[in-house]
Amino acid sequence: MTSARPTFTALARSAALAGLALLGLAAGLVMLAAVLLTFLVGLVPVFPSAVRLARAVTRLQRGLTARWSGIPVDEPYRPAPPPPVPQSDGWYRDGRTLYKRPTIPAFNQRWNWMTKDPATWRDLAYLLAAPLTNGLVVAAPLLATAYGVAWAAGGTPVMGAVWILLAVIGVRWYAPWAVRLHGQVAAVLLGPTEKARLARRVSRLDAARTEAVDSQAAELRRIERDLHDGAQARLVAIGMTIGAAEQLLENDPQAARALLGKAREASATALQEIRRLVRGIHPPVLAERGLGDAVRALALDSPLRTHVTVDLPERATAPLESAAYFAVSELLANAARHGDATEAWVDVSTQGPALRVTVTDDGHGGADPEQGTGLRGIERRLGAFDGVLAVNSPVGGPTTAVIELPRAFGVRPAPMTPWRYFGRLCWGLWPIALFPQGLVAMVLKLVGSPVKSWFLGLYVPGPFQWPVIVGMMLLGGGLLAVALATTVRTREAEGGACG
Incomplete structure (x- = not known):
């Protein structure tokens, strides 16, 4: 029972991800309708709400991907614009137009933020395509089981039992693999592009640099204050004490000796303060050990x-x-x-x-x-x-x-050699044609068209047509994801080696 638990867990997650793909399709259709209403009819206010809905679904997708597949997916969106700031006269400027209230300038800023962010349109493409790619990948065991039940209910129990048995046997290795593949595809399609990642890093480093400069200036002022109020004052007092001892040296040697003793104690105290100050800047033990x-x-x-x-x-x-x-x-x-x-x-x-x-x-x-x-x-x-x-x-x-x-130890792996990259890319690209083979064949079969053309899935015997069609779509979509993931990893490795 313990050994079967990971399989059932992966199967449950596959079912949840398949359901999420259908939910994403609904959100994608809503966003597509909002795009058409906005740009064709002029109903501009519906677009931001549709974008927020789509981003909520894709945000849930990223969270489940990171939790279940172990592949973190960062949000790719550009930072939200700050609220409008009034001018000295109290009016708000948006381009060449002045507004008395910030409502319209704020809406225009958020509109530009949403429409000009490539991640908005990548979300739309992902939500519309997810049921045909990720949805089918993670739902394949469930579809095979349903296919077997349909055959059994249709009076062919042997064929139904065969498909159900294949689904039960294959789910042990297929379900965990499907969840991981789903995570890789989501990381490629829902994660930030290199340009967005670089822009976000530049923005973060710029803010960090400003704060570091301010912090360094404050640290220098603190060091100056500590030197002025501590060691410097003691050194001035030591000089005055030694001067007084010089004047008493001939007339009162005993008093001069006492003053020199105080000067020695003060110098030791000043040295301790300087050491403490240096240790606060960079401890010697840190540099040495x-x-x-x-x-x-x-x-x-x-x-x-x-x-x-x-x-x-x-x-x-x-x-x-x-x-x-x-x-x-x-x-x-x-x-x-x-x-x-x-x-x-x-x-x-x-x-x-x-x-x-x-x-x-x-x-x-x-x-x-x-x-x-x-x-x-x-x-x-x-x-x-x-x-x-x-x-x-x-x-x-x-x-x-x-x-x-990050990046405190070692270096990232060297970039993949061109021949190895070319080989992996070809391995991922050669079966891509299987995806349209299965997709178009599925459409022709659903509409009952007698045309078979060059779609191979329609030439196999009837009981095997649907499995072949779905298998073509799964294989083509899965290996396309492998090719995309290989490209992304190669770019990241090259960027890490250069950095």
Whole structure:
């Protein structure tokens, strides 16, 4: 029973995805009708609602794909436009027209945002085509079972039993494969294009750069203030003390000796402050021994009982190590200062080529990145490296913060050789003709046309026509998805090798 559970799970997911494909078809037809009404009749207000419906369905599709097939699919949409801002006179400008209220400018901005985003039209194409590609792929075992039941009900129990038996035997390996193939196709058709991904990354890096520059300026001001109020003041006092000792050296050597002793103590204190300041800029242990030992040293200085686990194959680059180190330092300080924690656990490891640091404490929780300036500072520091901070801090605790810095270790695989890429592409493209063979044959059979032409599925014996037609569509559509996935992976590998 345990061994059969994954099969039944995959079969249930296949049925759910097939139903979702039909729901997507309905949403696609609604959006297509809205497009026709908008551009032919002029009913412009119906278009945004139809787009929101389509995006809701495709967003559900992406979520289920990531959860069931393990293939993450990022949203490809461009960032939404900001709300209109009034001019100094209170009017809102949209092109060459002024409006007293922001309603029309806001609608025009969202209209341009939806219509000029290629992802809008890719969603429409996907929703209309999904039942003929992904829907048939994931529903094939169910269709084979229904086909067998139809034959049995039609007075041919042997043929019906054969098809039902084939469906039961094949579902064990086919259903998990179909779910994974569905995920690959959805990732290609519903994911962002390279242009959209690059534009989003540029926008994110631009914002991170601005925040990093502001943070660096604030850090420089803090260093200047600490030097001015701390070490610099002590050094000035040392100079004045030594000057006073020089004046007393001949008349009162004992007092001069006492002043020199105070100067020596003050110099030691100033040196400690300078070392503390340098350690706050870049700890020596981090430069000399790496992130693991630096975090262990940080744990020794922390007021919390801190348990550190480190599993790193090699050292990351110095800027990444510095960002991770100060993020851990800030998280431990927050746990002690705001969370009333007594114990913490720090795990430093890798997740593929990414550096992952998990910090957990037993405090009372309630940490919110939107309200805590310390957490926002960590996000700004990590954002300069495309890093992310995820915080789970329910009220009552515990608090878990996960830091992930991509591309910290190793390099991505080298791009596929041209001959290997050509071979895989040909392997995926040669049976594409089978898809129209099956699709047109299905239409001819449904309308009862006597024309067979060159459609091979109509020349086989009657009991096998539908299985051959559906099989052609599945094979052609599936291998087309393989060709598309190969192209996308090759481009990503080339981009990673160049970067």
